[in-house]
Amino acid sequence: MENLIDFLLVLALLLGFACLGLRRVSQCVWAAAAQGIITGILLLIVHDKVEIGLIIVVASSIVVKGLVVPWYLTRTIRTGRVEVEVEPFIGFNLSLVVGGLAFGAALWLSTSLTLPFEIDSELIIPISLATAFIGLLTIISRRKAITQVAAFLVLENGIFMFGLVLVSALPTLVEMGVLLDLFAAVFVMGVTIHNINREFDHIDTSRLNQLHDMLPARRWRMPRNGVRRSDGGGSDRANL
Amino acid sequence: MLMGWLLGAIAIPAAGGLIALLLADRARASTLVGAGSAVAGSLVGLVTVAYALINNSDVEKRWPWEVPFGEFHFALDPLSSVFLLLVFGLGLLGAIYGAQYLFAFRSTKSLGVPWFFYNLLLASMAVVLIARNGMLFLTAWEIMAITSFFLVGFEHERAEVRRAARNYLVAMHVGTAFLLAFFAILAHETGTLDFNALATFNPGHVLASILFLLALVGFGTKAGLIPFHTWLPDADPAAPCHVSALMSAVLVKIGIYGLLRSTEFLGDPLEWWGVLLIAVGMTSGILGVLFALAQRDMKRMLAYSTIENVGIITMGIGIGVWGLSHDLSAVAFLGFTGALLHTVTHGLFKGLLFLGSGAVLHRTRLRSMDDLGGLLKTMPLTGIAFIVGGAAIAGVPLLSGFVSEFTLVTAALRSVDLPGPKVAPVLAIIPVLGLVGALALATFARAIGIAFLGSPRTPIAAEAQEVGVGLKVPMAILAVLTIIIGIVPVLAIQVVVPAATNLSGISTAAAAIETTALETLLWRVTIAALAVAGSVAVLLLLRSALLRGRSVRSALTWGCAYALPSPRMQYTSTSFAEPLIRLFKQLVRPRQRLSPPRGPFPVRAGFASDAPDLLTERLIRPGWLILLSLNARLRWLQQGSVNLYLLYPVIALAVLLVWRFGFAR
Numbered sequence: 032m033e034n035l036i037d038f039l040l041v042l043a044l045l046l047g048f049a050c051l052g053l054r055r056v057s058q059c060v061w062a063a064a065a066q067g068i069i070t071g072i073l074l075l076i077v078h079d080k081v082e083i084g085l086i087i088v089v090a091s092s093i094v095v096k097g098l099v100v101p102w103y104l105t106r107t108i109r110t111g112r113v114e115v116e117v118e119p120f121i122g123f124n125l126s127l128v129v130g131g132l133a134f135g136a137a138l139w140l141s142t143s144l145t146l147p148f149e150i151d152s153e154l155i156i157p158i159s160l161a162t163a164f165i166g167l168l169t170i171i172s173r174r175k176a177i178t179q180v181a182a183f184l185v186l187e188n189g190i191f192m193f194g195l196v197l198v199s200a201l202p203t204l205v206e207m208g209v210l211l212d213l214f215a216a217v218f219v220m221g222v223t224i225h226n227i228n229r230e231f232d233h234i235d236t237s238r239l240n241q242l243h244d245m246l247p248a249r250r251w252r253m254p255r256n257g258v259r260r261s262d263g264g265g266s267d268r269a270n271l
Numbered sequence: 272m273l274m275g276w277l278l279g280a281i282a283i284p285a286a287g288g289l290i291a292l293l294l295a296d297r298a299r300a301s302t303l304v305g306a307g308s309a310v311a312g313s314l315v316g317l318v319t320v321a322y323a324l325i326n327n328s329d330v331e332k333r334w335p336w337e338v339p340f341g342e343f344h345f346a347l348d349p350l351s352s353v354f355l356l357l358v359f360g361l362g363l364l365g366a367i368y369g370a371q372y373l374f375a376f377r378s379t380k381s382l383g384v385p386w387f388f389y390n391l392l393l394a395s396m397a398v399v400l401i402a403r404n405g406m407l408f409l410t411a412w413e414i415m416a417i418t419s420f421f422l423v424g425f426e427h428e429r430a431e432v433r434r435a436a437r438n439y440l441v442a443m444h445v446g447t448a449f450l451l452a453f454f455a456i457l458a459h460e461t462g463t464l465d466f467n468a469l470a471t472f473n474p475g476h477v478l479a480s481i482l483f484l485l486a487l488v489g490f491g492t493k494a495g496l497i498p499f500h501t502w503l504p505d506a507d508p509a510a511p512c513h514v515s516a517l518m519s520a521v522l523v524k525i526g527i528y529g530l531l532r533s534t535e536f537l538g539d540p541l542e543w544w545g546v547l548l549i550a551v552g553m554t555s556g557i558l559g560v561l562f563a564l565a566q567r568d569m570k571r572m573l574a575y576s577t578i579e580n581v582g583i584i585t586m587g588i589g590i591g592v593w594g595l596s597h598d599l600s601a602v603a604f605l606g607f608t609g610a611l612l613h614t615v616t617h618g619l620f621k622g623l624l625f626l627g628s629g630a631v632l633h634r635t636r637l638r639s640m641d642d643l644g645g646l647l648k649t650m651p652l653t654g655i656a657f658i659v660g661g662a663a664i665a666g667v668p669l670l671s672g673f674v675s676e677f678t679l680v681t682a683a684l685r686s687v688d689l690p691g692p693k694v695a696p697v698l699a700i701i702p703v704l705g706l707v708g709a710l711a712l713a714t715f716a717r718a719i720g721i722a723f724l725g726s727p728r729t730p731i732a733a734e735a736q737e738v739g740v741g742l743k744v745p746m747a748i749l750a751v752l753t754i755i756i757g758i759v760p761v762l763a764i765q766v767v768v769p770a771a772t773n774l775s776g777i778s779t780a781a782a783a784i785e786t787t788a789l790e791t792l793l794w795r796v797t798i799a800a801l802a803v804a805g806s807v808a809v810l811l812l813l814r815s816a817l818l819r820g821r822s823v824r825s826a827l828t829w830g831c832a833y834a835l836p837s838p839r840m841q842y843t844s845t846s847f848a849e850p851l852i853r854l855f856k857q858l859v860r861p862r863q864r865l866s867p868p869r870g871p872f873p874v875r876a877g878f879a880s881d882a883p884d885l886l887t888e889r890l891i892r893p894g895w896l897i898l899l900s901l902n903a904r905l906r907w908l909q910q911g912s913v914n915l916y917l918l919y920p921v922i923a924l925a926v927l928l929v930w931r932f933g934f935a936r
Contacts, residue, residue, distance in 0.1 A: 120914060140928055140932050143932045167917070172914070176915075179913075
């Protein structure tokens with residue numbers, strides 16, 4: 032039993048790394064979705080006795096994170112014609128290195144977290160922390176909004192896995208609430224991405240700064256990137 | 272039981288507002304529900320409060336509230352009752368008026384939204400007045416600020432309205448910040464925010480003074496006292512007229528209420544508090560009326576006049592506090608009586624004036640009085656109502672404004688009970704009241720003369736028609752009340768006496784003696800004024816009798832025997848005010864642009880003048896620019912890049928995690 036839990040945890044971590052290192056946006060989304068399914072299964076295994084509430088949480092989290100959200104995001108990818116993540120702020124290889132460091136940091140942090148009760152696997156805390164870190168790292172370092180949504184899923188999976196520690200304490204209602212938040216957030220992001228895409232013909236979030244409020248700055252200093260460019264060229268790096 | 276009725280009076284408009292919001296798409300239904308529930312709730316409230324006042328019954332109710340320091344602690348005492356009468360009275364009339372006034376906007380705007388906020392504003396004001404817990408008070412206070420912000424921004428398609436609403440929101444929250452500090456210090460010192468417990472708290476002189484200053488700034492901002500008034504001249508004109516009336520007549524008075532209530536928590540007052548209040552009141556009074564005199568926009572003028580009158584009220588509170596500090600309970604009693612009386616009477620006639628200017632605006636859409644003229648002929652009831660209000664605000668006898676200002680003068684004169692030079696600041700109120708009254712007379716003589724007399728200056732003004740019954744009735748009620756209180760001041764005095772008795776700590780017997788003396792004095796003046804008015808009436812009758820059977824020729828008011836008179840030859844508002852403004856130009860600093868006629872055959876010549884708010888121009892705006900330039904130094908943090916924004920919390924999180932867990936072994 033413990034072996035199975037450990038195996039699934041490591042798999043979830045690797046999927047997080049996959050999301051961090053993969054170039055194709057759709058692969059990122061599916062990696063995050065698979066991770067979501069695994070976390071759902073983990074919740075089922077960790078519990079001692081199976082209740083109806085648990086089944087509902089597990090089933091709905093698998094359906095939402097494993098099916099609805101990836102389907103929705105894939106559709107957005109298709110309509111938005113976003114294929115590949117280009118020019119991330121932190122390169123793919125470097126990202127993996129930083130992700131490894133984050134895992135190290137998570138391991139280090141987890142040793143100092145003292146818990147008032149026994150847990151099923153010692154790996155739960157470091158891996159859930161590392162998954163959350165990796166999710167954050169992906170959000171920060173990528174340009175495409177859809178990758179960021181997928182990374183948000185990874186981050187949420189990390190938090191969900193951390194919740195495994197507290198199976199006895201965390202009521203079903205809270206987990207359902209978290210799931211609802213996630214669903215709403217992804218939905219809103221999808222709509223936003225769709226609209227940004229329709230208005231600007233791209234969903235490069237690093238160029239959203241062209242929308243930013245220039246009013247006070249105009250008085251004192253023209254923002255360097257205050258003028259909206261019409262081409263979608265690769266010169267955006269100069270902005271940052 | 273009484274509290275149940277009162278809470279019901281608050282709940283009815285709140286619930287009605289919510290339903291009106293749900294019916295937002297249907298103008299007629301949302302108006303019916305919104306205005307109807309405000310009227311119903313206000314009627315219930317009025318009856319309840321009047322019953323409590325007559326039977327002298329104080330009620331108190333508590334329910335638990337799961338918030339730190341919080342408790343649903345409500346109570347009704349005479350002080351609350353005075354202000355509640357204003358809230359429900361003006362709320363009632365404003366709802367009747369607003370129903371017709373807002374209906375003109377039905378094609379462009381959803382009417383459910385303003386009714387939702389109007390009713391919530393009513394409810395929150397009432398809750399502020401009966402709250403006896405700091406958390407509850409601040410919560411209702413905040414709802415009050417936000418709902419009125421949305422009402423100010425009703426016509427948000429106009430840029431100046433948006434600016435006014437934004438300024439209003441900022442000013443309200445600056446004020447609230449001081450109140451937060453006020454209550455935080457109290458909570459820290461006493462461990463509770465229950466008003467009953469705070470009333471027994473006796474802080475030392477230093478702490479009490481700090482608390483007093485915090486309350487003065489916090490509540491003074493709401494009251495519109497100079498120098499915290501900068502929101503008022505913009506926000507009041509921007510709001511729809513029934514809201515302006517409610518704001519000027521009632522909302523700013525909630526600031527006065529807060530000031531009065533907070534004095535209960537500060538132990539024995541110090542003398543300099545009273546002197547400071549008098550000084551602030553005088554500044555507001557004089558500057559307020561001077562700026563009112565210099566305005567062309569009618570509603571802006573009324574807003575400045577509100578500042579003036581809040582100044583007068585503050586002078587009264589100043590007398591009260593000064594009297595308390597010297598243990599002169601009679602002086603304190605008369606001062607508080609005068610302040611509360613003026614709160615009530617100003618509520619009536621300022622409401623009346625705003626409704627009158629709203630009626631003009633409703634028919635003409637013209638804001639500058641230089642575009643009006645001759646409206647008394649086309650809109651007689653509005654004109655008469657405005658004249659009654661204007662005369663009352665200038666302190667003309669037989670109208671309510673005189674009663675309250677006269678009481679204040681009596682209070683100031685009573686200060687000579689204390690021998691020595693310390694009475695100087697209190698006695699100084701008398702000439703200041705005289706000056707302010709005279710300038711107010713000039714201000715409203717100007718407004719009435721320019722807008723309602725003479726001949727129309729624009730075709731729109733010429734074609735104006737009298738407003739409908741929904742606008743007429745509230746104005747008529749307020750005008751009648753203004754006259755009744757002017758002739759029978761006992762009615763208003765008896766309403767405020769219990770509250771003033773509590774505030775001044777005077778014995779009921781002594782209060783009764785003082786009240787009788789005041790009423791006798793007022794009665795004599797009223798008799799004299801009635802005699803004058805009667806003789807004028809006799810002369811008028813005589814005149815019409817003598818003129819009977821003769822031909823009477825009428826001509827233009829400002830005719831001046833010109834061969835071809837045109838409306839443009841009339842006095843403008845600026846030219847009317849110019850001689851007075853010139854006397855005070857060091858204070859007002861009017862901005863004038865003159866392009867004189869040149870050459871033997873001048874083609875163009877022009878003169879324009881306006882009076883920008885001195886404090887806004889000289890103090891607030893430069894300060895704001897300095898703040899902006901400081902902020903600009905932080906622009907590098909706010910680049911507009913989502914990734915960077917996300918990085919900030921991640922860094923914060925990482926630092927926190929490492930700090931808390933990494934080295935905590």
